Amino acid sequence: xxxxxxxxxxxxxxxxxxxxxxxxxxxxxxxxxxxxxxxxxxxxxxxxxxxxxxxxxxxxxxxxxxxxxxxxxxxxxxxxxxxxxxxxxxxxxxxxxxxxxxxxxxxxxxxxxxxxxxxxxxxxxxxxxxxxxxxxxxxxxxxxxxxxxxxxxxxxxxxxxxxxxxxxxxxxxxxxxxxxxxxxxxxxxxxxxxxxxxxxxxxxxxxxxxxxxxxxxxxxxxxxxxxxxxxxxxxxxxxxxxxxxxxxxxxxxxxxxxxxxxxxxxxxxxxxxxxxxxxxxxxxxxxxxxxxxxxxxxxxxxxxxxxxxxxxxxxxxxxxxxxxxxxxxxxxxxxxxxxxxxxxxxxxxxxxxxxxxxxxxxxxxxxxxxxxxxxxxxxxxxxxxxxxxxxxxxxxxxxxxxxxxxxxxxxxxxxxxxxxxxxxxxxxxxxxxxxxxxxxxxxxxxxxxxxxxxxxxxxxxxxxxxxxxxxxxxxxxxxxxxxxxxxxxxxxxxxxxxxxxxxxxxxxxxxxxxxxxxxxxxxxxxxxxxxxxxxxxxxxxxxxxxxxxxxxxxxxxxxxxxx
Numbered sequence: 001x002x003x004x005x006x007x008x009x010x011x012x013x014x015x016x017x018x019x020x021x022x023x024x025x026x027x028x029x030x031x032x033x034x035x036x037x038x039x040x041x042x043x044x045x046x047x048x049x050x051x052x053x054x055x056x057x058x059x060x061x062x063x064x065x066x067x068x069x070x071x072x073x074x075x076x077x078x079x080x081x082x083x084x085x086x087x088x089x090x091x092x093x094x095x096x097x098x099x100x101x102x103x104x105x106x107x108x109x110x111x112x113x114x115x116x117x118x119x120x121x122x123x124x125x126x127x128x129x130x131x132x133x134x135x136x137x138x139x140x141x142x143x144x145x146x147x148x149x150x151x152x153x154x155x156x157x158x159x160x161x162x163x164x165x166x167x168x169x170x171x172x173x174x175x176x177x178x179x180x181x182x183x184x185x186x187x188x189x190x191x192x193x194x195x196x197x198x199x200x201x202x203x204x205x206x207x208x209x210x211x212x213x214x215x216x217x218x219x220x221x222x223x224x225x226x227x228x229x230x231x232x233x234x235x236x237x238x239x240x241x242x243x244x245x246x247x248x249x250x251x252x253x254x255x256x257x258x259x260x261x262x263x264x265x266x267x268x269x270x271x272x273x274x275x276x277x278x279x280x281x282x283x284x285x286x287x288x289x290x291x292x293x294x295x296x297x298x299x300x301x302x303x304x305x306x307x308x309x310x311x312x313x314x315x316x317x318x319x320x321x322x323x324x325x326x327x328x329x330x331x332x333x334x335x336x337x338x339x340x341x342x343x344x345x346x347x348x349x350x351x352x353x354x355x356x357x358x359x360x361x362x363x364x365x366x367x368x369x370x371x372x373x374x375x376x377x378x379x380x381x382x383x384x385x386x387x388x389x390x391x392x393x394x395x396x397x398x399x400x401x402x403x404x405x406x407x408x409x410x411x412x413x414x415x416x417x418x419x420x421x422x423x424x425x426x427x428x429x430x431x432x433x434x435x436x437x438x439x440x441x442x443x444x445x446x447x448x449x450x451x452x453x454x455x456x457x458x459x460x461x462x463x464x465x466x467x468x469x470x471x472x473x474x475x476x477x478x479x480x481x482x483x484x485x486x487x488x489x490x491x492x493x494x495x496x497x498x499x500x501x502x503x504x505x506x507x508x509x510x511x512x513x514x515x516x517x518x519x520x521x522x523x524x525x526x527x528x529x530x531x532x533x534x535x536x537x538x539x540x541x542x543x544x545x546x547x548x549x550x551x552x553x554x555x556x557x558x559x560x561x562x563x
Contacts, residue, residue: 002342003342003343003363004237004318004342004343004362004363006362006363008237009237009362009363012237012238012239013234013237013380015240016230016233016234016238016265016266016380017234017380017381019038019265019266020230020265020380020381021381022381023227023230023381023382025199025200025222025223026199026222026223026226027097027194027197027198027199027201027203027222028094028097028203028222028225028226028261029061029094029097029098029194030194031226031264032054032057032058032094032264033058035054035264035265035267036054036055036057036058038267039054039267040053040054040055040058041053041054041055042054042241042267042269043269044056044057044090044263044264044269044270045057045087045088045089045090045269045270045272046087046243046269046270046271046288047086047087047271047272048284049087050087051087052087052088052090052091054264054267057090057091057094058094060088060091060095060182061090061091061092061094061095061098062095062098062187062190063182063183063185063187064091064092064095064178064181064182065094065095065096065098065099065185065187065190065193066182066184066185066186066187066189066190067178067180067181067182067183067184067185068095068096068099068101068126068181068185069099069185069189069190069193070181070184070185070186070189071126071163071165071176071181071184072125072162072163073096073099073101073125073126074099074100074101075099075100075101075193075196075197075201076100076101076102077099077101077102077125077126078101078102078104078122078123078124078125078126078160078205079096079099079101079102079103079104079124079125079126079127079128080103080104080105080106080118080119080122080124080126080127080128081093081096081103081104081105081106081127081128081129081251082106082108082110082115082127082128082129082130082133082138083105083108083128083129083130083167083250083251084108084130084133084249084274085247085249085250085255085272085273085274086130086167086272086274087272088167089250089260089272090260090270092128092167092178093105093250093256093260097197097203097222098190098193098194099190099193100193100194100196100197100201101126102202102203102204102205102219103203103204103205104118104122104124104204104205104206104217105204105206105250105251105252105256106118106119106207106251107207107249107251107252108130108133108135108136108249108251109133109134109135109136110135110136111135111136111141112136112141112144112145115136115138115141116145116157116158118207118215118217119158119160119161120157120158120159120160121217121423121424122205122217122423123160123423124158124160124161125160125161125162125163126161126162126163126164126165127161127163127164127165128165128167128178129142129164129165129166129167130166130167130168131166131168131171131172134275139171139172142164145157146158146161146164149164149175150164150172150173150174150175150176151174163176164176165177165178165181166178197222198222199221199222199223199226200221200222200223201221201222202219202220202221203220203221203222203225204219204220204225205217205218205219205220205423206218206220206251206252206253206256206351207351208350208351208352216352216422216423216427216428217422217423217424217427218351218352218419218422218423218430219419219420219421219422219423220253220354220419221420223416224354224416224417224418224419225257225261225354225417226261226382227354227379227382227383227389227416227417228257228261228353228354228355228356228389228417229257229258229261229262229264229265229355230262230265230379230380230381230382231377231378231379231380231382231383231389231417232257232258232262232355232356232359232377233262233263233265233266234378234379234380234382235359235361235377235378235379236262236292236319236321236343236345236359236362237343237362238262238263238265238266238268238292239266239291239318240266240267241266241267241268241269242263242266242268242269242291242292243263243268243269243270243271243288243289243290243291243292243316244258244259244262244263244268244269244270244271244290244291244292244293244294245270245271245272245273245281245284245285245288245290245292245293245294246259246270246271246272246273246293246294246295247272247273247274247275247276247277247281247299248294248295248296250272252351253349253351253354253355254294254323254324254355255272255294256355257354257355257356258294258321258347258355258356259272259294260272268291271284271288271290276299276302278299278302278303278305278306279306279310281293281299281303281306282303282306282307282310282312282314283312285312285314285316285317286312286313286314286316289316290316290317291316291317291318291319292317292318292319292320292321293317293319293320293321294321294322295320295321295322295323296322296323296324296325296548296549297322297324297325297326297327297331297548298325298539298544298548299322299548300320300322300327300331300335301331301334303339304331304334304335304337304338304339307338307339308334308338314339314340317339317340317341318341318342318343319341319342319343319344319345320335320339320341320343320344320345321344321345321346321347322335322344322345322346323345323346323347323348323356323373324548324549325548325549325550326370326453327346327369327370328370328478329366329367329370331370332344332366332369332370333366336366343362343363344360344364344366344369345359345360345362345369345374346359346360346369346370346372346373346374347359347360347373347374347377348373348374348451348453350439352418352419352430352437353390353413353415353417353418353419353437354417354418354419355417356374356377357376357377357389357390357392357413357415357417357418358373358374358375358376358377358390358392358451359374359375359377360372360373360374360375360450361375368450371452372446372450372451372452373443373450373451373452373453374450374451375448375449375450375451376388376389376390376391376392376449376451377389377390382416383416384416388415389415389416389417390413390414390415390417390418391413391414391415392411392412392413392445392451393405393411393412393436393445394407394408394409394410394411394412394443394444394445395409395410395412395436395438396409396410397409397410397442397460400432400438405445406444406445406446406447407444408442408443408444408454409442409444410438410439410440410441410442411439411441411442411443411445411451412436412437412438412439413436413437413439414431414434414435414436414437418431418435418437419437440458441453441455442454442455442460442469442471453471454469454471454472455469455470455471455472459489459490459552460490461489461490461498461500462490462497462498463490463493463496463497463498463499463500463528463529466526466528466529468490468500468528468529470487470488470489470490470500470552472525472529473486473488473500473502473521473525473529473530473531474486474487474488474502476520476521476524476525477502477504477517477520477521477531479520480516480517480520480521481510481516481520482506482507482509482510482511482513483504483505483506483507483510483517484505484506484507484539485504485505485539485542486502486503486504486505487502487503487504487542487550487552487555488500488501488502488503488531489501489503489552489553489555489556490556491532491556493532499531499532500529500530500531500532501531501532501533501534501535501556502517502531502533502534502535503534503535503536503537503542503555504517504534504535504536504537505536505537505538505539505542506536512534512536514533514534514536517534518530518531518534542555543555
């Protein structure tokens with residue numbers, strides 16, 4: 001393995017800046033059309049079944065936009081998407097953007113009630129949908145909740161919804177489909193609609209992952225999304241034609257911005273997987289000459305295990321970006337040994353901040369990448385005078401007053417890629433009077449500008465009046481022999497109010513040993529921090545969002561195991 005040189009990083013960043021020139025606030029489709037003018041014949045979206053070039057995406061998205069306008073979609077309308085990681089996903093997304101409507105991409109693992117709630121919350125007027133996912137038969141949901149939907153929707157549950165459009169023909173007789181819409185309308189109407197869109201208009205409503213059980217819809221503008229995507233390409237030193245592979249869902253900002261939008265700034269391509277499979281990931285790296293892969297740590301573990309067995313040709317792979325949850329040193333060591341990239345990255349961000357606002361730097365050591373979640377993201381020409389796209393500091397998690405530099409507290413962020421507001425009449429205020437967003441994450445910014453996380457402010461619990469940060473306990477437990485992952489949450493207790501409970505995943509070759517783990521914790525933690533008990537489970541049993549974040553509220557809800 002050879003690390004990338006500082007000179008090569010500088011060359012790539014300079015090349016990117018020269019191609020883009022001074023930052024011009026634009027719409028998503030204006031930026032993509034500029035990329036297509038330069039890279040029209042290059043692949044943009046690649047799958048085993050098909051490849052779409054930049055020119056293909058422009059032509060198809062324009063035709064579909066004309067059909068959507070003919071259907072009645074107008075600027076500011078909300079068009080929801082229940083769509084998996086198919087190769088034509090960018091066509092749908094850019095078609096919506098061309099009309100001036102707002103895309104509302106939904107989690108395709110949602111069940112019926114969740115779909116209805118999100119559609120109503122977003123006040124969606126049109127829904128673009130596949131027929132089913134591994135989790136849900138969407139057509140059955142529509143039949144149950146919107147009887148006769150094929151001819152139009154009238155619903156008291158979602159009064160705003162007018163039309164459901166299926167992504168493919170043949171799934172349901174009489175239903176409106178994307179191929180049908182692509183034959184309707186006049187592209188002159190698309191030009192007129194696009195000309196009226198401003199860079200500061202809302203382009204997407206993206207729902208948070210739901211790690212607390214209460215998802216919010218963040219409103220992200222065209223310019224926020226583009227600044228974030230450009231900044232990621234600049235910070236991670238994309239080379240010309242950079243290809244990014246991932247199974248992360250495109251409805252979430254990680255795959256959407258860090259993959260789909262970032263790639264277009266260098267005439268690159270995305271290789272999205274519909275379903276994560278580590279063997280497929282490795283085969284696609286080899287077949288499509290992928291330069292970077294986007295993972296969450298559970299994916300990273302599975303891929304390095306397969307790579308050690310298969311020994312594929314990974315000579316094209318230059319970068320591994322694994323984020324959304326902490327990854328230990330041993331995992332990064334496996335990445336370097338079994339995948340041999342030139343660069344490794346972890347990062348930090350939220351839906352509300354248009355994906356990553358912090359990333360480790362090219363050339364950072366394994367120890368650094370495993371200990372921090374990044375330094376504030378470089379923005380190149382998309383940043384302000386500081387050169388960065390976000391600014392972090394800490395505040396007291398209880399009363400919100402600012403803390404001194406370097407002090408541990410709740411992280412707050414502001415910058416050009418931070419949402420201005422959530423959707424919905426009863427949504428909380430996103431920003432304070434000075435433009436700061438409270439992240440809900442505990443941590444601090446060190447003297448070198450790296451962000452260290454210490455857990456979630458809402459996850460703090462008190463044992464007999466003593467405050468416990470779950471992340472501290474998790475770090476101790478993760479250092480015990482045989483432990484792969486550990487998660488801690490507070491549970492109700494009659495005597496102490498709350499006590500800690502731990503959910504532990506052991507390595508494949510290690511047997512659960514509660515006594516040994518308890519002794520390990522007692523030797524390293526104050527008594528009130530030691531978990532009251534342990535639940536041992538497999539990785540598959542962890543309640544997890546599709547972006548790899550653990551839903552601790554579900555762990556806590558199941559805290560009474562048989563003992």
